[in-house]
Amino acid sequence: xNSKLLNKILRQxxxxxxxxxxxSKKSGLHLSEISRILNSKQSLSLHNLDSLTKAFxxxxxTFYMYYVAECFLENGFLxxxxxxxxxxxxxxKGFEEPLQQLLDTLLEERSKPILTKNLDxxxxxxxxxxxxxxxxxxxxxxxxxxESMPNHFSEQVAISYFRKFYLVRGTEEKEQAITLALKHxxxxxxxxxxxxxxxxxQVYYENNQWDKTMYYAKxxxxxxxxxxxxxxxxxxxxxxxx
Numbered sequence: 001x002n003s004k005l006l007n008k009i010l011r012q013x014x015x016x017x018x019x020x021x022x023x024s025k026k027s028g029l030h031l032s033e034i035s036r037i038l039n040s041k042q043s044l045s046l047h048n049l050d051s052l053t054k055a056f057x058x059x060x061x062t063f064y065m066y067y068v069a070e071c072f073l074e075n076g077f078l079x080x081x082x083x084x085x086x087x088x089x090x091x092x093k094g095f096e097e098p099l100q101q102l103l104d105t106l107l108e109e110r111s112k113p114i115l116t117k118n119l120d121x122x123x124x125x126x127x128x129x130x131x132x133x134x135x136x137x138x139x140x141x142x143x144x145x146x147e148s149m150p151n152h153f154s155e156q157v158a159i160s161y162f163r164k165f166y167l168v169r170g171t172e173e174k175e176q177a178i179t180l181a182l183k184h185x186x187x188x189x190x191x192x193x194x195x196x197x198x199x200x201x202q203v204y205y206e207n208n209q210w211d212k213t214m215y216y217a218k219x220x221x222x223x224x225x226x227x228x229x230x231x232x233x234x235x236x237x238x239x240x241x242x
Contacts, residue, residue: 001037001044005066009038012056026055044070046085064090064098071102076109078118087125091137103144112150119149123156130163139167158187162196169203178203194223201236214240
């Protein structure tokens with residue numbers, strides 16, 4: 001554990017008159033685990049940090065700014081087991097300052113292989129948030145991928161463009177988002193190509209733009225393999241002709 005975080009925890013123990021045994025009982029962590037953590041013989045997981053914070057009766061993100069350093073290995077790579085839960089929690093719960101601190105630190109990396117690997121973790125968290133129904137919370141992470149991934153035509157960037165289009169499709173940003181998603185369409189997996197055409201068609205259908213509805217419905221028809229999307233493509237074309 002880094003010295004700043006350790007000192008903060010030790011200070012809280014002192015201010016609350018807690019020894020290791022008492023802290024173990026209040027936090028639910030085993031006494032031996034408390035000792036290993038405080039003696040830097042065991043890394044501090046986010047779960048254990050949250051347990052200690054709760055024992056001190058502090059708000060959840062009290063120590064999060066000091067935990068950012070725990071998310072990185074000495075070689076500059078993110079530690080997957082610590083960084084991904086941290087990123088997810090900060091984004092999901094709106095802990096903006098520690099989230100931004102981690103992202104700023106990450107983006108200072110000048111080695112493209114390290115930066116790419118670290119952004120892979122950010123993408124993994126963005127996808128987890130999106131699939132868990134925390135779509136708005138995932139947007140800032142997709143935007144980081146779009147802006148900072150060294151290989152701008154990677155699969156992760158292409159998917160991020162689709163996700164951003166999907167998330168802003170009801171706003172004034174939708175046309176630009178459509179243009180960028182289509183530009184990166186060749187770099188998407190096939191199932192995301194289908195989804196891109198499907199949602200672009202849906203946007204134009206909802207806005208009564210029938211020429212564009214027909215155009216992208218035909219694109220969807222040619223791209224779709226599953227019966228559902230093929231049927232949707234034909235249905236859109238039918239609506240456009242009415």
